[in-house]
Amino acid sequence: MKAKYFIAYLMFPVLLFWSSILFANDVKVTASVSKTEVAVGEAFEITFTVNGNAERFDPPSFAGFQVISGPNQSSSMTSINGNTTVSMSLSYDLVGTQEGEYTIGAGSIVVNGKVYKSNALKIKVVKGNPAQSSSQSRAAARGRTQTNVQTVTGNAADVAKNLFIKASVNKTNPYQGEQLTVSYKLYTNVNLVDNSLDKLPDFNGFWSQEIKNTNPNVEWAIEKIKGVSYHVATLKQIILFPERSGNLVLDPLAMTFLVRQAAPSMDIFDQFFGGSYKDTKYKISSAPVNIHVRPLPENGKPAGFQGAVGQFSVQASLDKTQLKANEALNYSLKISGTGNLKLLNAPTVNFPADVEKYDPKVEDQISESLTGVSGSRAYKYLLIPRHEGSYTIEPFQFSYFNPVSGKYVSLPSRAFQIKVSKGDPGANVTAYSGNQQDIKMLNKDIMYIKTTDLALSENGKNFYGSLGYVLSMLLGPALFGLAWWSKKRYEEKNKDLVQVKWRKANKIAARHLAFAAKQLAAGDQKAFYEAIYKGLYGYLSDKLNISAAELNIEHIRTSLRAININEELIGRLGNTLELCEMARYAPVPGSTEQEVFDQSKSIINDIETHA
Incomplete structure (x- = not known):
C-alpha cells in the first residue's frame, strides 16, 4: 500500500507538467x-x-x-522529446x-467550452461496378485499415474492426421469380452488454x-x-423472390450495441493498477447488397x-370415374417441387359444361430452409355432374420456367x-372427402312441379288494395331512404383514412395480444x-399514422409527445x-412473460385513454 502511494506521489508532478503543455497547444480541427x-x-x-479533449461533436x-458505420471514436497521447500531444x-x-x-x-x-469548426470536403461520386461496390461496402462495414488500430487499444477503431454485421446472398443475378436467400450474421470479438x-x-421489389x-x-x-477468428451469430435468414426485373437493393440491417471496454481513468491508482472500464454505444449496420434481376x-x-419459376412436377387424380347424376366427385391437382410455390395462382381447368364446379380448396405442405421453398400445393375441386352421360376432363397444361436450364417447361x-x-x-x-361444408340439393336450385294441393283464394279477396299492400308500398321508399342515409354516413365516417386507422388501431392490437395470450x-x-x-408496433403505426419505413422508437416518442402523452408512459x-426485441434473440432475466403481457395491455389502454 505504501508503495502504491509512493508511485502516485512521484507521478503527480509529471502529469501536471504534461497537462500544462497540453493546454498550451493551439486547438485545430481537421476533416479528411x-x-x-x-x-x-x-x-x-x-x-x-x-x-484536444472534445466535449461535444456535431x-x-x-x-x-x-452512413453504414459510425461515429467511431479513437484517442491517443504521444510524447516526443518532451512535447506531449x-x-x-x-x-x-x-x-x-x-x-x-x-x-x-x-x-x-x-473544446474547453469553445466551438471549433473543421474544413469542408468535396466528394465526387461516379458510376461504378455494382458487384465491386457491394464488396467494398461490406469490407468497410467489417472494419478499418490498420491505421491507428495497432497503436490504439480499446478505442472505437478496435470496436469497428471487431464488431460488424454481414449480409450474404447465395445469388446476385437471379431471374424474376427465382428464389434466393440472404443471411444476416453478427461478427464480434468484443464484450457485448x-x-x-x-x-x-426493406425488401422493396421482393416477396420475402x-x-x-x-x-x-x-x-x-x-x-x-482472413486468418482472424470471430464469434458469429446468425441474426436473420430470409428467402426472397424478386417480383420485378432490374437493379434492386437489399437495404441494411441496423443495430445498436452496448460494448464494455477498458477505459482510461482520472483516478491515478486505477491508471497504475487497472480496474477501470466503460460501456459505450455503437451503431452498426450491414452494407447494402445490389441484386441484378x-x-x-x-x-x-x-x-x-x-x-x-423453379423445378416442379404435376399430378392429377380423381376419386371416382362412375357415379350417378347429382352426386359429387373430387378432382385434385397437385404441384410439387422447389420454387415460388406460395405465389402460384389457382390453375384454370376446362371442365365439361354440364358439370358444376366449385372454387378449389388449397392445401399446402411447404417448408422453408436455406435451400429455399419446397413441398407441394394441392388444388381440390368439388364437381357435380347434373345429367347422365359420358364426360371427359381434359388434361391440364402446367408451365413453369426452369432457372437452371434457362428454359420453359x-x-x-x-x-x-x-x-x-x-x-x-x-x-x-354427397359431400366430398375434402370436408366440403355446403351440401347442395338439386330441388333448392330448380323448383319442381307441385303435385300437392294449391292454396287458392276467392276472387276479390286478394292482397292488392289491402292495408298490407299500402304499407308495403310505403315501406320500399322508406327502406331506400334509410339505405341511402346509411351509405352516406358510412362514406363520411371513412373518408379520412388516418381517422379510420386511428379507430381500428386498438382492435388490431387486441388481435395480436389475443394471439400472444x-x-x-x-x-x-x-x-x-x-x-x-x-x-x-402495428398499433403505434396506425394510431400515430407512421409508415413502416419511418417506424422507429425516436419517431414514436416524438409523435406521442405531440399528442400530449406523458413521459412516464413513453418510457414504459x-x-x-x-x-x-432482446427476448427474440436471448432469454430476458427479471421479467416474466405474464408481466410483459399485462404491461403491454396497460400501455395500449393508457394511450387510448389519454390520446
Missing part, C-alpha cells in the same frame, strides 16, 4: 477522407480530428450519402447512393419469407475471415404461363373419362414476444419494446 472520388455503392471513410449533414478522432463509413458532386460541410467540436434493433431491412428459428436462444459459432425470356414462353396432366348414370333428381348430393398459454416464448412486438413503452 480516404478517397475524394468513389463509385456508387463504394464505401469510404471520413475522419474528424482534434488535438457532425455535418451527409446528404447524398448513406493529445488527439481525438471521430470517423464515419459512408456510401455514395447517386452520381454527382457533393460537398460535406464543416463539423463542430467543442446489450443490443437493440434500429431498422429491419423469414426462416423461423425453432431455438429461442442465439447459437454462436467460430468463423475465420434478369427478366424472364419472351422466347418460348407458353401461352398459359402464370409465373411459376410444360407438363400435361392425365385426362379422365367419367360415366354418369341417371340419378334421383330430388336426392341429396395463446402463445403464452402454449409456452412458446419466442412466438409470444414476436406477437407482442408486432402488436405494439420504450422499455417494453426493447425488452421484446
Whole structure:
C-alpha cells in the first residue's frame, strides 16, 4: 500500500507538467477522407480530428450519402522529446447512393467550452461496378485499415474492426421469380452488454419469407475471415423472390450495441493498477447488397404461363370415374417441387359444361430452409355432374420456367373419362372427402312441379288494395331512404383514412395480444414476444399514422409527445419494446412473460385513454 502511494506521489508532478503543455497547444480541427472520388455503392471513410479533449461533436449533414458505420471514436497521447500531444478522432463509413458532386460541410467540436469548426470536403461520386461496390461496402462495414488500430487499444477503431454485421446472398443475378436467400450474421470479438434493433431491412421489389428459428436462444459459432477468428451469430435468414426485373437493393440491417471496454481513468491508482472500464454505444449496420434481376425470356414462353419459376412436377387424380347424376366427385391437382410455390395462382381447368364446379380448396405442405421453398400445393375441386352421360376432363397444361436450364417447361396432366348414370333428381348430393361444408340439393336450385294441393283464394279477396299492400308500398321508399342515409354516413365516417386507422388501431392490437395470450398459454416464448412486438408496433403505426419505413422508437416518442402523452408512459413503452426485441434473440432475466403481457395491455389502454 505504501508503495502504491509512493508511485502516485512521484507521478503527480509529471502529469501536471504534461497537462500544462497540453493546454498550451493551439486547438485545430481537421476533416479528411480516404478517397475524394468513389463509385456508387463504394464505401469510404471520413475522419474528424482534434488535438484536444472534445466535449461535444456535431457532425455535418451527409446528404447524398448513406452512413453504414459510425461515429467511431479513437484517442491517443504521444510524447516526443518532451512535447506531449493529445488527439481525438471521430470517423464515419459512408456510401455514395447517386452520381454527382457533393460537398460535406464543416463539423463542430467543442473544446474547453469553445466551438471549433473543421474544413469542408468535396466528394465526387461516379458510376461504378455494382458487384465491386457491394464488396467494398461490406469490407468497410467489417472494419478499418490498420491505421491507428495497432497503436490504439480499446478505442472505437478496435470496436469497428471487431464488431460488424454481414449480409450474404447465395445469388446476385437471379431471374424474376427465382428464389434466393440472404443471411444476416453478427461478427464480434468484443464484450457485448446489450443490443437493440434500429431498422429491419426493406425488401422493396421482393416477396420475402423469414426462416423461423425453432431455438429461442442465439447459437454462436467460430468463423475465420482472413486468418482472424470471430464469434458469429446468425441474426436473420430470409428467402426472397424478386417480383420485378432490374437493379434492386437489399437495404441494411441496423443495430445498436452496448460494448464494455477498458477505459482510461482520472483516478491515478486505477491508471497504475487497472480496474477501470466503460460501456459505450455503437451503431452498426450491414452494407447494402445490389441484386441484378434478369427478366424472364419472351422466347418460348407458353401461352398459359402464370409465373411459376423453379423445378416442379404435376399430378392429377380423381376419386371416382362412375357415379350417378347429382352426386359429387373430387378432382385434385397437385404441384410439387422447389420454387415460388406460395405465389402460384389457382390453375384454370376446362371442365365439361354440364358439370358444376366449385372454387378449389388449397392445401399446402411447404417448408422453408436455406435451400429455399419446397413441398407441394394441392388444388381440390368439388364437381357435380347434373345429367347422365359420358364426360371427359381434359388434361391440364402446367408451365413453369426452369432457372437452371434457362428454359420453359410444360407438363400435361392425365385426362379422365367419367360415366354418369341417371340419378334421383330430388336426392341429396354427397359431400366430398375434402370436408366440403355446403351440401347442395338439386330441388333448392330448380323448383319442381307441385303435385300437392294449391292454396287458392276467392276472387276479390286478394292482397292488392289491402292495408298490407299500402304499407308495403310505403315501406320500399322508406327502406331506400334509410339505405341511402346509411351509405352516406358510412362514406363520411371513412373518408379520412388516418381517422379510420386511428379507430381500428386498438382492435388490431387486441388481435395480436389475443394471439400472444395463446402463445403464452402454449409456452412458446419466442412466438409470444414476436406477437407482442408486432402488436405494439402495428398499433403505434396506425394510431400515430407512421409508415413502416419511418417506424422507429425516436419517431414514436416524438409523435406521442405531440399528442400530449406523458413521459412516464413513453418510457414504459420504450422499455417494453426493447425488452421484446432482446427476448427474440436471448432469454430476458427479471421479467416474466405474464408481466410483459399485462404491461403491454396497460400501455395500449393508457394511450387510448389519454390520446
